Amino acid sequence: MNYLLRRLFFYASAAWTAVTLNFFLPRLMPGDPATALFARFSGQMTPEALTAMREALGFTNEPLGRQYLTYLQHVLRGDLGISISKFPSPVVDVIGEGLRWTLFLAGTGVVLSFVIGSLLGVIAAWWRRGWVDQWLPSVFSFIGAFPYFWLAMFALWWFGFTLGWFPLGHAYADDTVPGWTLEFVADVLRHAALPLATVVLATLGGWLLTMRNAMITVLGSDHVNLARAKGLEPRSVMLRYAARNALLPSITGFGMALGYVLGGSLLTEVVFSYPGQGYLLVQAVRSQDYPLMQGIFLFITLAVLAANWLVDLATWWLDARTRESAS
Amino acid sequence: MSGPLHAPRMGPIELLWDAVRSDRRALSGAIILAVFLAVAVFGPHIVGDATALVGIPLQPPSWEHWLGTNGQGQDVFAQLVVGTRVSLAIGFTVGLLVVLVGALVGVPAGYFGGKVDGALSGLANVFLVLPGLPLAIVIAAYLPSGPVTLGLVLVVTGWAWNARVLRSQALALRRRDFVAAARVSGESRLRILAVEVLPNMTSVIVAQVIGSTVYAIGAQVGLEFLGLGDVSAVTWGTNLYWAQNDSALLTGAWWTFAPTGLCVALVGFALTQLNAGFDEITNPRLRLERAWRTFLGDRGRGVERSTPVVRDHD
Numbered sequence: 297m298n299y300l301l302r303r304l305f306f307y308a309s310a311a312w313t314a315v316t317l318n319f320f321l322p323r324l325m326p327g328d329p330a331t332a333l334f335a336r337f338s339g340q341m342t343p344e345a346l347t348a349m350r351e352a353l354g355f356t357n358e359p360l361g362r363q364y365l366t367y368l369q370h371v372l373r374g375d376l377g378i379s380i381s382k383f384p385s386p387v388v389d390v391i392g393e394g395l396r397w398t399l400f401l402a403g404t405g406v407v408l409s410f411v412i413g414s415l416l417g418v419i420a421a422w423w424r425r426g427w428v429d430q431w432l433p434s435v436f437s438f439i440g441a442f443p444y445f446w447l448a449m450f451a452l453w454w455f456g457f458t459l460g461w462f463p464l465g466h467a468y469a470d471d472t473v474p475g476w477t478l479e480f481v482a483d484v485l486r487h488a489a490l491p492l493a494t495v496v497l498a499t500l501g502g503w504l505l506t507m508r509n510a511m512i513t514v515l516g517s518d519h520v521n522l523a524r525a526k527g528l529e530p531r532s533v534m535l536r537y538a539a540r541n542a543l544l545p546s547i548t549g550f551g552m553a554l555g556y557v558l559g560g561s562l563l564t565e566v567v568f569s570y571p572g573q574g575y576l577l578v579q580a581v582r583s584q585d586y587p588l589m590q591g592i593f594l595f596i597t598l599a600v601l602a603a604n605w606l607v608d609l610a611t612w613w614l615d616a617r618t619r620e621s622a623s
Numbered sequence: 624m625s626g627p628l629h630a631p632r633m634g635p636i637e638l639l640w641d642a643v644r645s646d647r648r649a650l651s652g653a654i655i656l657a658v659f660l661a662v663a664v665f666g667p668h669i670v671g672d673a674t675a676l677v678g679i680p681l682q683p684p685s686w687e688h689w690l691g692t693n694g695q696g697q698d699v700f701a702q703l704v705v706g707t708r709v710s711l712a713i714g715f716t717v718g719l720l721v722v723l724v725g726a727l728v729g730v731p732a733g734y735f736g737g738k739v740d741g742a743l744s745g746l747a748n749v750f751l752v753l754p755g756l757p758l759a760i761v762i763a764a765y766l767p768s769g770p771v772t773l774g775l776v777l778v779v780t781g782w783a784w785n786a787r788v789l790r791s792q793a794l795a796l797r798r799r800d801f802v803a804a805a806r807v808s809g810e811s812r813l814r815i816l817a818v819e820v821l822p823n824m825t826s827v828i829v830a831q832v833i834g835s836t837v838y839a840i841g842a843q844v845g846l847e848f849l850g851l852g853d854v855s856a857v858t859w860g861t862n863l864y865w866a867q868n869d870s871a872l873l874t875g876a877w878w879t880f881a882p883t884g885l886c887v888a889l890v891g892f893a894l895t896q897l898n899a900g901f902d903e904i905t906n907p908r909l910r911l912e913r914a915w916r917t918f919l920g921d922r923g924r925g926v927e928r929s930t931p932v933v934r935d936h937d
Contacts, residue, residue: 306745306748306749307752309745309749310748310749310752310753313749313753314753317758317761318761321761321762321765322765324765437895438892441888441889441891441892441895442884442887442888442891443841443844443845443848443884443887443888444845445845445848445863446863446880446883446884446887446888447884449863449866449867449872449880449884450877450880450881450884452872453872453875453877453880457872457873457875458875464873558754558757562756562757562760562849563756563845563848563849566848566849566867567867574757577757577760578760578849578850581760581764581849581850581851582850584764586764589760589761589764590761592757593757593758593760593761596754596757597753597754597757597758600752600753600754601752604752
């Protein structure tokens with residue numbers, strides 16, 4: 297329990313750092329973005345709404361310390377202000393809209409990549425110097441040398457434009473009506489196929505290598521030798537004795553990968569004009585929608601921290617050593 | 624784990640030179656890198672003004688314009704050459720700075736331990752867990768766009784990993800006899816850090832600088848692609864930004880983005896090769912594995928089921 301509490305404290309302090317950065321960044325910057333922001337607002341909003349907005353972002357006429365407290369209060373209540381570019385929707389609503397698509401795209405992507413990559417890693421380690429082991433790591437490190445978004449652009453150009461197999465962007469076609477119909481689901485999948493493929497291709501190599509290296513270490517250990525000596529079926533030795541133990545480093549990496557995917561899917565979403573969080577964030581920056589920008593950053597950060605905390609729980613549950621060292 | 628604690632004390636330049644001479648991968652990496660550096664230094668003088676409007680927009684490659692023209696009618700090849708200078712300059716500078724900041728935080732954390740370690744590693748861990756790209760975007764959005772902002776953002780989001788690696792190196796070195804000897808003989812802590820600890824980390828630091836440069840070039844191109852650099856400057860990232868914004872993709876103008884990506888990949892590949900070769904000569908474990916493989920190979924055996932053992936004395 298001690299271990300989990302310590303981790304929780306760590307994530308709480310990371311979250312606090314993010315909130316504090318969010319508060320101080322606009323105040324440290326030259327050119328006073330706040331004034332510019334409220335100047336743009338003043339034509340659109342009633343004085344009362346403007347005051348509420350100032351409070352939500354902490355730009356009141358109080359001393360800095362009080363402003364910070366006001367801001368913290370509003371963040372804790374989930375009040376992140378009002379989006380400028382999507383006026384008059386509250387930031388929270390806009391984020392909710394984008395979150396669905398990001399969770400769908402990034403979530404599916406990271407799970408697919410993790411499963412396929414780890415399986416290939418098991419295969420590569422089991423049949424050492426077989427063709428999977430010889431070729432795939434170099435193929436993926438070659439792919440990894442390119443900037444990710446460039447691969448995505450290339451895929452969009454080749455498979456979307458030249459061959460015309462996939463649509464050129466967005467989450468679904470303009471003429472399909474959203475809803476749980478077969479037609480809509482098929483359309484969403486068709487639009488997600490190409491972005492998903494690029495995410496999986498770009499991140500697969502990491503899982504493959506982590507799993508392969510961990511597998512090789514585990515395959516040399518005594519309990520695997522014993523299982524072999526007992527004459528157990530090779531497949532059972534491979535999956536139940538070796539792979540299960542070798543999965544631990546990958547699971548630890550999973551938390552970091554979630555962070556990478558939530559942040560990195562940003563580039564996917566921009567290239568494919570996919571209406572998720574990342575696309576919204578870049579749009580917010582371009583239209584100087586600071587409340588939305590800060591809200592999305594805060595939200596992505598909290599999601600990443602929560603994911604890491606879940607991974608810690610999983611590690612704690614899987615690895616007896618973390619429990620032992622705590623007590 | 625590339626802890627070459629036994630390696631003879633050499634400066635970074637000597638170590639790199641050694642790798643280039645003795646390892647084929649390092650040599651190939653160094654040659655590619657040299658070509659790009661030459662382009663960065665001399666190229667802009669040869670191709671002239673890259674922002675000049677030279678022809679009809681989005682023309683495919685021809686004898687006149689080797690890589691065609693972009694959406695504004697500028698020569699893509701000239702832009703690629705001119706962009707090399709800024710992109711590499713930022714890449715190498717940030718690569719160095721990231722490791723410098725990482726060392727300033729990581730080495731004291733590992734060497735002093737205790738409360739210093741608690742505070743410094745805590746800070747590094749927080750920055751490791753915060754999502755880098757969104758943080759970079761938010762910081763860059765508030766600052767005036769330009770190379771300084773870009774560099775600052777990349778250092779802020781990139782230093783923590785280096786701090787963690789260098790911390791564990793310093794931790795390992797602290798327990799070694801010669802450091803203990805220096806401590807017992809009453810040398811000051813700063814002197815031990817500067818004279819005993821840091822020189823023994825040279826090869827790790829060089830490897831980190833190379834690795835961080837790969838990161839810096841990739842991340843910088845990514846941020847500029849998102850429009851967070853100075854979009855009026857000519858760099859690899861802004862070239863890609865304009866390729867995306869002028870809808871070059873949706874009109875099939877592959878020549879506006881393909882060459883830039885290839886260049887980024889080539890530089891990244893060259894640096895990785897250099898690093899791999901460098902690791903090969905400075906990492907005692909890899910050196911031994913190679914010797915072991917030749918030893919077994921001479922006797923017609925495979926190495927699958929064997930582990931090389933590091934000998935502590937030669």
